[in-house]
Amino acid sequence: MASVLLAVFVNGKICKDPNMISVDDFFFPGHTCDQLPRLNTLGISLVRIDYAPYGLNPPHTHPRATEVLVVVEGTLYVGFVTSNPADPNVKNKIFTKTLYPGDVFVFPEGLIHFQFNVGKTNAVVFAGLSSQNTGVITIANAVFRSDQPINLDVLTKAFQVDANIIKYLQAQFWWNID
Amino acid sequence: MASVLLAVFVNGKICKDPNMISVDDFFFPGHTCDQLPRLNTLGISLVRIDYAPYGLNPPHTHPRATEVLVVVEGTLYVGFVTSNPADPNVKNKIFTKTLYPGDVFVFPEGLIHFQFNVGKTNAVVFAGLSSQNTGVITIANAVFRSDQPINLDVLTKAFQVDANIIKYLQAQFWWNID
Amino acid sequence: MASVLLAVFVNGKICKDPNMISVDDFFFPGHTCDQLPRLNTLGISLVRIDYAPYGLNPPHTHPRATEVLVVVEGTLYVGFVTSNPADPNVKNKIFTKTLYPGDVFVFPEGLIHFQFNVGKTNAVVFAGLSSQNTGVITIANAVFRSDQPINLDVLTKAFQVDANIIKYLQAQFWWNID
Amino acid sequence: MASVLLAVFVNGKICKDPNMISVDDFFFPGHTCDQLPRLNTLGISLVRIDYAPYGLNPPHTHPRATEVLVVVEGTLYVGFVTSNPADPNVKNKIFTKTLYPGDVFVFPEGLIHFQFNVGKTNAVVFAGLSSQNTGVITIANAVFRSDQPINLDVLTKAFQVDANIIKYLQAQFWWNID
Amino acid sequence: MASVLLAVFVNGKICKDPNMISVDDFFFPGHTCDQLPRLNTLGISLVRIDYAPYGLNPPHTHPRATEVLVVVEGTLYVGFVTSNPADPNVKNKIFTKTLYPGDVFVFPEGLIHFQFNVGKTNAVVFAGLSSQNTGVITIANAVFRSDQPINLDVLTKAFQVDANIIKYLQAQFWWNID
Amino acid sequence: MASVLLAVFVNGKICKDPNMISVDDFFFPGHTCDQLPRLNTLGISLVRIDYAPYGLNPPHTHPRATEVLVVVEGTLYVGFVTSNPADPNVKNKIFTKTLYPGDVFVFPEGLIHFQFNVGKTNAVVFAGLSSQNTGVITIANAVFRSDQPINLDVLTKAFQVDANIIKYLQAQFWWNID
Structure with missing residues (x-):
């Protein structure tokens, strides 16, 4: 699986001298892969993920962000598992879906989730995350x-x-x- | 300008009876244009905007959200104007940039901004906004x-x-x- | 229009050595016009605005604050315009009112609003804003x-x-x- | 001491049907003394307090708000006491000041404070508080x-x-x- | 009254170089009494309080925290007083209770409260507070x-x-x- | 492993009619195991966990809370694993510690952690969590x-x-x- 992150860690509340800010503090050219430490309180991240055929983004959590994902190309099988139910006799539930271009899916904050390219071609998604410091586990x-x-x-x-x-x-x- | 909004107003903190939730509470098929009132505290929106050739998203603000935009197709001329400087003898500054596929740009919360398709073909962007209730003016x-x-x-x-x-x-x- | 700002950008959570703080860190003599950078996380501003006869505070927004205004002297015609309705066939609404001394009016966060002195005498208001860094556009x-x-x-x-x-x-x- | 509260408990994020809102949801005529329960998430209050000669607003706290006060008429002696120092051998500090029209003073959240009209005439202040539900003790x-x-x-x-x-x-x- | 504070002022969002962090940044040996300034945005404190027979934690407030207390040993008489009622003809209410080991009690943010060891033996409680910087008055x-x-x-x-x-x-x- | 949860889901901002509130809205007798739905915005939980000899609280996360734990009885081996480092060539780090009565340990929000009773006797801890709705996975x-x-x-x-x-x-x- 090839993965290109446009992990935008930028900040709408500017701490630099306003006379020193240029448009490039708000601009990130294509295929930027680095964090951008100049600006840091935006409260949102936007990432692009590329999946090779049968590429997997394995079960993981974001400890500090909900994720909203839109499929641009390809066919993705996605899912997440709920947290422990209040009733100790009930199992954690799994929610899965096969997504096609244009479909949107939500992974609630902190839950274990995955995406799996089940097509024979590359898949591409964009995902918004509700923090500039989401974390990945x-x-x-x-x-x-x-x-x-x-x-x-x-x-x-x-x-x-x-x-x-x-x-x-x-x-x-x-x-x-x- | 054609504009398709996948305005996802969903909520990671589920208020429905957990036994009644299905995967479709987290799934939004392609080209959904409606608000989804079932879930409402996610803290993030994800939208797709399509621009016809020379289509304009005219000067506007989001009173409750910063916007991070990535260009998927086409060539967009974008910009925003800063709020009034502390020094009353200094004008508001404008920041503009021409964006190509893969480029990312940030519009800080509440500032007046615009996007203009300056190419001869359609343009497509995805934008993440740091609220599930961004507002547009x-x-x-x-x-x-x-x-x-x-x-x-x-x-x-x-x-x-x-x-x-x-x-x-x-x-x-x-x-x-x- | 004459405008005197008592823009109090002060901070209740003190970062200075408590032994070094004096009462003047909490005090701002009349007609102070400067920002007070020593203290900065109060979460509130208080301003006085003076309007000459027929003076206008023209349409503007505060990108990060709701404003509550009380008239102390004079007669003010005030208004704001709502953000775009969800229904694309419905126009933005305007709300206006003529205010007299003692009247209070609220301008919700981020909306375009104005105040206009429609009397033959000066007008004076005090306004509280829900941020220490409101911004003005x-x-x-x-x-x-x-x-x-x-x-x-x-x-x-x-x-x-x-x-x-x-x-x-x-x-x-x-x-x-x- | 006569005290007139214009305690504005209003809400910028409107829950009423937008078609049912009128300008009077944002307007409060002079000398309103009641809470206004229709709107409730503004994040700010604005009050007017009138003090008879030698009138006292006795030591009190606001458990959920910082207060910024501006004197409009009269002479006020004001003060607050800090919370317990980390060093158990050090006493709580008091900060006091005599204020004249135009002077501004800040009372940090939760601290015990008072205002005392030390003049022979009435005194009038406006105070902004950083919550729509400040509480008074x-x-x-x-x-x-x-x-x-x-x-x-x-x-x-x-x-x-x-x-x-x-x-x-x-x-x-x-x-x-x- | 003997009082041992395990006042944990630690921070889940680590600002130190991750390569420099050791397990002791998250560990506090028994009977630590100092603030731990290395880490500071946790959003929670945990304290142990020991009361001699007839020991009193006298009326006080925490200006920035709600407190949840559990009794581990002894018998405690606890109480708090509500903030001023909206109706000026109604007095502040007091809520009191005698607590035994295992009992839990809540003191809402900013209200005046106390704990009194009414037994002949020592009493011990643990209390969680909803801030890493609660303050005590x-x-x-x-x-x-x-x-x-x-x-x-x-x-x-x-x-x-x-x-x-x-x-x-x-x-x-x-x-x-x- | 025996586990008794005093999971206090209570709320300092009271929505009930103040005249209807009694002291028992703030009191939870020992060994309460249920959620308390009457009050729900406190922002903090307090739990007691009992471990049989060699009892394990297996690797888990709290998606919406940092946890601060104090050992009251017994000997606990505890640990957590950091989120993925920014450098893709660096492994997740583990932090572990053996805790004795009085020791305090912090598990940052969303990270995988565990506690293991390594003694021959029961162990007891109290833990504060920075949310009234922490979740467990x-x-x-x-x-x-x-x-x-x-x-x-x-x-x-x-x-x-x-x-x-x-x-x-x-x-x-x-x-x-x-």
């Missing part, structure tokens, strides 16, 4: 591939499998897809 | 074409032209472009 | 008298008049009334 | 004259005086000056 | 024992007692209990 | 045990293991520990 990386591993007893109890399974999951190649 | 409509006209003395003094000019401006055809 | 200045003019095609299309009218509007004397 | 009323008295042991320990003094303070005539 | 200290006394006329009028009573109250030993 | 439940399983291709790609491992993880007994 890729679940597989945070749980099984942190710089030091999470305690083995914690993970065997949490996932209810034996230590060999956990070690096998921890041994897979680490990749940071975005 | 088209300046020409609000100043010269409200349901009852603004007092003639107010407008002649404000624009420093005689009453005939104001009346001529008020007599133009009213159009609400979005 | 005088519509005529921002649209027709920015430091570089807005593109002529943009303005002729927006106001639906020919270029001579726009140039005439742009040629009027620039004045920053507050 | 008159210290003498809340501590010594609640509907049921605060436990005597609590008050004798808190004020370090014997029970007779507390009972004497509790026995004074209750008055709600606002 | 001990009423007796702020009103009668500020560094310079509040004007005598102000206090005699406010409490409706003669100057000797006020001077007696001001003469008591100053103590800052937390 | 148990990672193992949300990823492997939602009401309908997440698509197998999504999970095999995300965790980089074959389908049999994913099916084995999905087949474990579902348990909602809080």
Whole structure:
């Protein structure tokens, strides 16, 4: 999966000397991939994500943002899982949908979600996020591939499998897809 | 100018009975133009705007949102004007830029701004706005074409032209472009 | 029109060493006209505006504040125009009122509004604004008298008049009334 | 002390059907004393207070608002006391000032403050408060004259005086000056 | 009364270089009494308070926080007084309760409240406060024992007692209990 | 692991008729386990969690709250994992600590964290959370045990293991520990 982020961390409340501001403080040419530290209190981000055929944006959360996504090209299978229900006998619910160009989908703040290009061609989306500092937590990386591993007893109890399974999951190649 | 709004007024903090929510509460098929009143505290909007050749989104403000715009197709000339400087001897500044596909531009909250398709083909943008209730004020409509006209003395003094000019401006055809 | 601003940009959450604060950090003698940069997160401003007979505070917006105004002396004709209705076939509405001493009026955040002294004597108001950094955008200045003019095609299309009218509007004397 | 409150509890984000709103939803004639429940999310209040000669607005707090006050007529002695210092060996500080017409003073959110007309004539102020629901707690009323008295042991320990003094303070005539 | 504050002024939005953060930025060993200035935007505080038998946390307010308290050991008599009612003929209400281990009580933001250990043994509570910068104003200290006394006329009028009573109250030993 | 939640969802801004409020609107007797729907905008929760020996609160997030935890009894091994670093070649960091009675630890909003009773006796903590509606997402439940399983291709790609491992993880007994 190829991923190009136009992660715009800009700020509508300007702290620079107004006489020193130029139009380029508000402009970001195509395929900018860096954060833009000059301006920082906008309260919104806009990103473009490109998916190769069968490319996956794996289960992840944004700890500080809701995401609204529109498909521009391709066919995406998307979904999210709700937080724990109040009733301890009820499972977390999953919501999934196959999206086509023009379709819009919402991922509520902090919930685990994913997008999967199920078409044979590239897919392209634009997504707005309700913070200039959204954060991303890729679940597989945070749980099984942190710089030091999470305690083995914690993970065997949490996932209810034996230590060999956990070690096998921890041994897979680490990749940071975005 | 053709304008299609995918104005997503949705809410990450769900007030419906969780057992009654379906995936379609988070999904909006392509070319949806209506507000979606079921969900209302998301804190973000995402819109698509289509511009015919030489189509104009005329000077307007969003009283409650900053806007981040990315060009998907076409060539757009965009700009905004700053608020009054603290120094009464200094004029409001204008910032303008010609944008191409992939370029991103920011319009800070409440400032007067415009987009103009300066190419011979359609232009398409996606814009994220930092509120689910942004508001739009088209300046020409609000100043010269409200349901009852603004007092003639107010407008002649404000624009420093005689009453005939104001009346001529008020007599133009009213159009609400979005 | 004479305008005296007691623009109090002060901050209730004190960042100075508490041992260094004196009562004068909270006090602003009469007819102070400057911003007070020492303190900056109060969340409120208070201004006094004086109007000569037939003085006008021309159509303007505050991009980040609602305004509540009380008349102390004189007779003021005031008004504001709503933002664009959801229904594209409906015009923006205007609300106006003639105010006498003791009357209070509210101008919601970001909407275009004006005050006009319609009496033969001076008028005086106090206005509270819901931000310590309200901003002011005088519509005529921002649209027709920015430091570089807005593109002529943009303005002729927006106001639906020919270029001579726009140039005439742009040629009027620039004045920053507050 | 005579006190006239123009307590404007109005709301810039209108929940009424926009077709049903009239200008009187934004207008409050002179000497209005009631709350205005129709509109309620403005984020600001504006009040007028009139003080008879030697009239006192006794020590009180606003639990949810900073106050900015401007003197229109008369001579006011005002003050506030800071919250407890971090150093337990340091006393709370008092800040006081005598104000004349045109002077502005700030009372930070939640701090105990007072205004005292020290002139022989009436005094008039306008005050902006950073909430539409500021609350007022008159210290003498809340501590010594609640509907049921605060436990005597609590008050004798808190004020370090014997029970007779507390009972004497509790026995004074209750008055709600606002 | 012995009072141990674990006043955690920490910040979830880390401003330090992420490579320089260690686990001790999130850890505070038992009986820490100091503010922790490294991190400061958490939006919450957690405190432990220990009360000797018949120990009193005297009437005070937190100008910027609601408090939720749970009793771990002992028996506490607690209460708060409401802000002034809208009806000027109605007194402030008091709400009191005797709490036992496991009981939870809420003190709304800015209201005057107290806790009193009415048992023969120590009492221990944990309290969460909805700000990392809550502030504390001990009423007796702020009103009668500020560094310079509040004007005598102000206090005699406010409490409706003669100057000797006020001077007696001001003469008591100053103590800052937390 | 036994877990008793005193989840206090109460509200300092009272919407009930003030004459109808009683002290029990602010009081919650010990071992209350239900949500308290009468009051709902407090902005803070306080919970007690009891851990059996070797009891685990498995990796989970709170999508809308930072958590501050104090240990009252027992020995807890706690930790959290940071969100994805900006540098795609750097792994998520883990922070862990063994806590004893009196120790305080902070889990920043939205990050994956856990607590594990590593002692032979029960452990008890109190935790303050910076929202009255924090949400809980148990990672193992949300990823492997939602009401309908997440698509197998999504999970095999995300965790980089074959389908049999994913099916084995999905087949474990579902348990909602809080």
